[in-house]
Amino acid sequence: MEKYGEEREERKEKEAILPPLPYAEKGKVIMRFAPNPNGPATLGSARGMIVNGEYAKIYDGKLVLRFDDTDPRTKRPMLEAYEWYIEDLAWLGYRADEVVYASKRISVYYEHVEKLIEMGHAYACLCKKDEFKRYRDSGIECPHRNLPPEESLDIWEKMLGGEFEEGEAVIRIKTDMKHKDPAIRDWVAFRIIFESHPLVGDKYIVYPTLDFESAIEDHLHGITHIIRGKDLIDSERRQKYIYKYFGWEYPVTKHWGRIKIHEFGKLSTSSIKKEIEKGTFTGWDDPRVPTLRALRRRGFESEAIKKFFLSLGVGENDISVSMKNLYAENRKLIDEKANRYFFVESPVLIEISGVEGVEGKNNIKLPLNPVKGGFRTLKASNRVYISENDLKRFEEGNVIRLKEFCNIRLIDKRNLEFKFAGWKIEGAKKGKNIIHWLPVEDSMDCVVLAPERDHSGKVERAVVNEVGKVVQFERFAFCRIEGVARNESSEVRAVYTHP
RNA sequence: GCUCCGGUGGUGUAGCCCGGCCAAUCAUACGGGACUCUCGAUUCCGUGACCCGGGUUCAAAUCCCGGCCGGAGCACCA
Numbered sequence: 001m002e003k004y005g006e007e008r009e010e011r012k013e014k015e016a017i018l019p020p021l022p023y024a025e026k027g028k029v030i031m032r033f034a035p036n037p038n039g040p041a042t043l044g045s046a047r048g049m050i051v052n053g054e055y056a057k058i059y060d061g062k063l064v065l066r067f068d069d070t071d072p073r074t075k076r077p078m079l080e081a082y083e084w085y086i087e088d089l090a091w092l093g094y095r096a097d098e099v100v101y102a103s104k105r106i107s108v109y110y111e112h113v114e115k116l117i118e119m120g121h122a123y124a125c126l127c128k129k130d131e132f133k134r135y136r137d138s139g140i141e142c143p144h145r146n147l148p149p150e151e152s153l154d155i156w157e158k159m160l161g162g163e164f165e166e167g168e169a170v171i172r173i174k175t176d177m178k179h180k181d182p183a184i185r186d187w188v189a190f191r192i193i194f195e196s197h198p199l200v201g202d203k204y205i206v207y208p209t210l211d212f213e214s215a216i217e218d219h220l221h222g223i224t225h226i227i228r229g230k231d232l233i234d235s236e237r238r239q240k241y242i243y244k245y246f247g248w249e250y251p252v253t254k255h256w257g258r259i260k261i262h263e264f265g266k267l268s269t270s271s272i273k274k275e276i277e278k279g280t281f282t283g284w285d286d287p288r289v290p291t292l293r294a295l296r297r298r299g300f301e302s303e304a305i306k307k308f309f310l311s312l313g314v315g316e317n318d319i320s321v322s323m324k325n326l327y328a329e330n331r332k333l334i335d336e337k338a339n340r341y342f343f344v345e346s347p348v349l350i351e352i353s354g355v356e357g358v359e360g361k362n363n364i365k366l367p368l369n370p371v372k373g374g375f376r377t378l379k380a381s382n383r384v385y386i387s388e389n390d391l392k393r394f395e396e397g398n399v400i401r402l403k404e405f406c407n408i409r410l411i412d413k414r415n416l417e418f419k420f421a422g423w424k425i426e427g428a429k430k431g432k433n434i435i436h437w438l439p440v441e442d443s444m445d446c447v448v449l450a451p452e453r454d455h456s457g458k459v460e461r462a463v464v465n466e467v468g469k470v471v472q473f474e475r476f477a478f479c480r481i482e483g484v485a486r487n488e489s490s491e492v493r494a495v496y497t498h499p
Numbered sequence: 500g501c502u503c504c505g506g507u508g509g510u511g512u513a514g515c516c517c518g519g520c521c522a523a524u525c526a527u528a529c530g531g532g533a534c535u536c537u538c539g540a541u542u543c544c545g546u547g548a549c550c551c552g553g554g555u556u557c558a559a560a561u562c563c564c565g566g567c568c569g570g571a572g573c574a575c576c577a
Contacts, residue, residue: 129575181573183501207575230570230572233503237572311526315512319510329527335539342537436537472539499539
């Protein structure tokens with residue numbers, strides 16, 4: 001009997017919680033999050049930050065933020081993005097115990113590859129790309145594979161000395177040319193790239209590949225667990241050769257599948273970049289883009305994003321989720337905080353005959369917040385804006401309730417003629433005829449930047465006190481008030497959060 | 500093509516390792532009612548799933564085999 005009661009108590013505060021991490025010991029876990037800063041963090045990056053960060057927290061462990069920025073060309077790092085990643089990580093509530101920039105540690109990787117060459121576990125390969133591909137596909141060792149280490153080392157020195165052109169020489173890790181998975185066979189660890197690096201300039205012309213750099217760094221930083229996308233699942237198989245050669249122990253790994261967000265489709269960092277350059281998007285924080293910066297701008301709470309990802313878990317199957325789930329999480333957090341205001345989209349100015357001076361009403365009090373209480377006031381005017389969308393729904397003779405204000409009767413739709421029809425709500429209470437409105441005297445222009453299209457209309461003057469905050473435009477959506485233009489129109493700019 | 504991985508309601512997810520307590524959890528979505536001077540919140544009720552076919556077993560969502568479907572890797576990208 002008692003047990004039953006306890007169970008019921010626990011049921012109500014059920015938090016999305018990550019399953020236990022295999023072989024994890026409290027205080028000894030070291031996780032890492034390793035992005036390429038070729039653009040700002042996206043929703044996808046958030047998953048990496050949250051899952052890894054959360055496990056580090058759960059086990060009182062450490063979190064290493066490592067920038068895998070070793071390709072200055074194909075995945076060229078963006079200078080500002082380094083700092084943005086740190087900001088976004090902090091926003092989500094995680095702190096990196098250590099921040100590592102791979103591009104600044106290239107000499108460390110040189111030392112390791114030299115050792116491997118000396119040991120005969122890596123070699124300098126002079127095959128052309130497609131030439132090697134043929135060897136790999138047919139499982140035959142290339143002629144350079146069994147070069148004596150001294151010769152490989154010699155070529156390596158020449159690579160570093162700039163005596164080779166791009167593509168003429170690479171360093172490969174010996175695995176097994178007969179490995180049943182061709183993807184594993186003698187992979188490239190270093191290649192020549194004549195391109196200035198945004199962070200380290202022209203210091204290097206020989207760069208390590210992700211597989212090599214990552215393998216070395218994970219060991220050097222004592223990473224105990226790696227959780228990443230399953231696109232990197234083969235990395236593990238490749239990197240394990242290095243671990244074997246050095247006698248190191250490979251971290252415990254876990255992978256998540258591909259995630260597709262219905263609303264954003266296949267937007268990748270590089271495609272967003274292209275659209276920004278073309279001018280389709282205004283920037284990395286354009287509300288139409290799935291970056292964390294954009295979501296923050298829209299007024300999402302990091303806690304909602306966190307819960308959203310924790311609820312997805314770390315399964316290996318590919319998923320396709322809707323932003324509606326994120327909206328639901330966010331709504332739970334902001335509904336009670338957001339103050340209520342009226343925003344009239346596509347405003348139509350109407351005149352109501354017979355309101356003025358009635359019973360001495362000058363101002364109308366409207367509730368400001370459903371939990372905190374408070375109120376805002378609007379002038380009891382006979383000239384008000386209502387939304388075109390609402391107007392369309394009514395016919396002549398209909399009685400419409402202007403929320404918290406009065407009832408009006410539509411007399412002549414064509415000439416927008418309305419007549420005062422009483423103060424009491426009574427008859428209007430049921431149904432869809434309660435609408436929001438704005439007195440001309442208290443309204444300002446407003447534009448709402450939204451994912452599908454921008455909305456323009458009129459908003460209550462009082463929102464100027466809500467800059468930076470998320471409010472709810474009643475019967476419209478939650479929006480974040482971004483600012484007020486300084487020009488004579490003093491237009492309010494808001495960003496759409498979600499319905 | 501080769502190599503891996505995965506398939507639980509519309510969408511996610513728990514359960515699968517250690518078969519029975521699963522006529523399958525939770526969230527979200529959807530439908531309907533109540534409440535509220537918001538198309539928000541709250542509340543009540545409801546709809547809805549173990550990919551298919553064999554096998555093992557007293558018993559299978561759970562184990563085995565085959566098929567189908569989906570995805571990833573096969574880059575001098577990350």
